[in-house]
Amino acid sequence: QVQLVESGGGLVQAGGSLRLSCAASTSIFSINVMAWYRQAPGKQREVVAAITSGGTTNYADSVKGRFIISRDNAKNTVYLQMSSLKPEDTAVYFCNAVRYATVSWGQGTQVTVSS
Helix, strand or coil, rough: CCCHHHHHHHHEEECCCEEEEEECCCCCHEEEEEEEECCCCCCEEEEEEEEEECCCEECCCCCCCCEEEEEEECCCEEEEEECCCCHHHHHEEEEEEEEEEEECCCEEEEEEEEE
């Protein structure tokens, strides 16, 4: 299983920006898909953005145009650049990796957007 460690969460005002990082314990060349999910209180976990090993990206409609997912293969790290943040973006954000048939999760990082 891949160990994933998220960082970069925090408290930000609406309209602000944050960049989340997810460091993997193995080369991300071998990871088929890496993604960011989020879970708000009382809600189900939902996918926010994903990036394949080939660099193809996908986004939830709610974050298109505001969030960008990227990967640095040399650092074994995936990023989520979040801009124009809204209070409804408040959630715990989790990093996810799918490597062959194994799914791994990070411990999560809290993002709070104040109005």
